[in-house]
Amino acid sequence: MGLVxxxxxxxxxxxxxxxxxxxxxGTTDKRLAEAILGQVRVQIVEGRFFEKQEVxxxxxxxxxxxxxxxxxxxxANHRRExxxxxxxxxxxxxxxxxxxTPKRIVAYKNQRYTDGVKPATMNxxxxxxxxxxxxxxxxxEWCTDNPVCRVSMExxxxxxxxxxxxxxxxxxxxxxAPWLRELIVFAIYTGMRMGEILALTWxxxxxxxRTVTVFRSKNGERRTIPASTTVLxxxxxxxATRPGTADIVFHSExxxxxxxxxxxxxxxxxxxxxxxHDLHFHDLRHTFATRIVQAGIDLYKVQRLLGHKSPIMTQRxxxxxxxSLRDGVDALEAGRSVSxxxxxxxxxxxxxxxxx
Numbered sequence: 183m184g185l186v187x188x189x190x191x192x193x194x195x196x197x198x199x200x201x202x203x204x205x206x207x208g209t210t211d212k213r214l215a216e217a218i219l220g221q222v223r224v225q226i227v228e229g230r231f232f233e234k235q236e237v238x239x240x241x242x243x244x245x246x247x248x249x250x251x252x253x254x255x256x257x258a259n260h261r262r263e264x265x266x267x268x269x270x271x272x273x274x275x276x277x278x279x280x281x282x283t284p285k286r287i288v289a290y291k292n293q294r295y296t297d298g299v300k301p302a303t304m305n306x307x308x309x310x311x312x313x314x315x316x317x318x319x320x321x322x323e324w325c326t327d328n329p330v331c332r333v334s335m336e337x338x339x340x341x342x343x344x345x346x347x348x349x350x351x352x353x354x355x356x357x358x359a360p361w362l363r364e365l366i367v368f369a370i371y372t373g374m375r376m377g378e379i380l381a382l383t384w385x386x387x388x389x390x391x392r393t394v395t396v397f398r399s400k401n402g403e404r405r406t407i408p409a410s411t412t413v414l415x416x417x418x419x420x421x422a423t424r425p426g427t428a429d430i431v432f433h434s435e436x437x438x439x440x441x442x443x444x445x446x447x448x449x450x451x452x453x454x455x456x457x458x459h460d461l462h463f464h465d466l467r468h469t470f471a472t473r474i475v476q477a478g479i480d481l482y483k484v485q486r487l488l489g490h491k492s493p494i495m496t497q498r499x500x501x502x503x504x505x506s507l508r509d510g511v512d513a514l515e516a517g518r519s520v521s522x523x524x525x526x527x528x529x530x531x532x533x534x535x536x537x538x
Contacts, residue, residue: 196223208241253317262442291308308330344465373488
């Protein structure tokens with residue numbers, strides 16, 4: 183049993199029930215670290231060193247680092263997850279897990295509101311913290327409680343219904359850099375999310391079958407999207423000009439993955455130049471859905487193309503094609519016409535029988 187210094191912090195190293203235990207003392211003061219180690223020795227001797235001590239020694243940094251490495255890296259939206267991890271660590275610092283209380287989480291929410299963060303973003307960050315604590319509780323056995331479960335999520339406004347008109351598209355594309363223009367066109371004609379587009383590799387592209395496959399969607403399911411002529415021509419050009427070692431379809435000049443923040447920054451510059459307001463990259467996905475609904479495609483097909491698990495998410499586009507409801511009204515008129523004709527026929531038959 184002893185102390186080891188790591189990055190100016192003293193760590194305890196000792197055997198407990200036949201297993202090697204290494205835990206941070208949380209201090210750079212050696213004398214204080216020795217005192218903490220002494221307390222642990224006493225707890226072990228007196229039989230008071232139980233699992234509950236794990237939550238008192240595991241730190242938030244340990245939790246978020248392990249979550250980022252073992253969980254977030256495997257998710258399709260891993261870039262957003264890593265951003266959430268960064269924001270959480272910046273606010274909370276590096277306390278032990280038992281110090282992350284609902285009160286401190288509410289303070290985090292208040293600070294994010296002060297920063298001007300929207301409810302949807304805040305909920306994603308809280309969801310990341312909740313997932314990390316769930317893993318620590320269920321699989322890693324670091325704690326027995328998830329404090330995030332006792333904090334309410336924020337109410338989101340998901341009624342945004344902004345899409346790019348054809349006239350706006352004709353102004354935006356010339357204003358965008360060539361690499362950004364490719365992303366915009368691809369998003370409009372596939373309805374794929376930014377994370378799905380940036381994660382797309384040539385393995386998911388079949389130029390012969392004219393399809394694009396998303397292997398890891400937001401809901402964890404795989405989906406295949408038919409490629410239109412516009413998308414197919416774009417992909418053929420990308421494939422013909424790609425560097426020999428590049429597996430990612432959309433990449434930087436140095437063949438590294440594109441960064442979402444750089445894309446949003448470049449898009450804002452293009453939007454300003456084209457004098458287009460209040461448009462986000464995700465609105466290009468809405469543009470795809472809105473246009474195909476306006477073209478008369480039924481909502482079930484739209485749901486499959488967008489990869490929505492529930493039709494409720496797809497229903498938001500229903501009002502874009504009121505003509506799809508006209509057959510219901512026409513059926514009512516047709517039924518009324520049949521009833522009227524039948525009534526007239528019965529009257530004529532009755533009159534005929536009387537005249538006889």
